[in-house]
């Protein structure tokens with residue numbers, strides 16, 4: 001290689017902007033997932049969903065590992081699978097980006113979960129591509145959770161958040177919990193009428209960073225400065241002492257209805273959340289780097 005070419009390549013490397021979240025790609029993932037149809041835990045369709053997720057991660061240069069277990073739910077025994085893909089960073093400690101990819105089981109109507117189950121998985125796939133190309137301060141883990149939804153019609157007791165509870169139990173047992181410095185949970189972010197409130201169960205400093213970043217990007221019409229209280233996959237992490245934030249729009253007209261289809265969601269909503277999460281990530285990294293290892297909370 002000539003010296004001039006080497007200099008040119010170096011200059012390109014220095015000036016190439018960080019990879020951006022591309023809502024068109026996320027939208028295509030969402031379309032593919034919805035096309036699979038209803039994707040409840042234990043179904044052939046959710047196995048097909050996993051195949052899609054694995055293939056897309058592989059296309060981004062990532063290998064998915066599986067956490068497989070059999071869960072006794074109030075109505076049946078279900079094989080569940082979390083998918084985990086690791087993107088090494090400068091440090092071994094990790095930030096987990098998680099979301100569920102199962103859809104709620106309905107027998108009385110066809111539920112394809114465009115926002116509820118689809119948007120989180122589609123978002124994480126595109127985020128994985130972006131983060132793989134980024135220089136990350138901490139190791140990043142992309143976590144696709146199974147079994148978020150209750151098996152029975154109503155959300156009650158321990159008949160929900162199966163995947164997140166399994167993940168945290170496993171991390172406690174294998175000693176990897178100590179290296180888990182923060183969780184960013186993504187859930188139901190597809191609503192074309194996006195308005196997300198601050199969840200009071202989430203860790204305040206982490207919520208502040210994200211909502212401030214949204215304000216800085218003038219996206220506070222979507223990241224609304226109001227409070228709500230959410231039970232979701234972040235609760236097992238919070239109970240284990242992991243700073244966690246849930247980014248969710250539960251104010252969704254089509255929630256848990258046959259109308260949670262592509263018509264009710266938009267690529268713009270995925271872009272908004274992608275821009276805010278990626279904008280906040282350096283701030284989260286700085287905060288975690290500044291905190292003594294055991295005092296990151």
Ligand SMILES: [Zn+2]
Pocket residue numbers: 104116149256
């Ligand atoms: Zn749901």
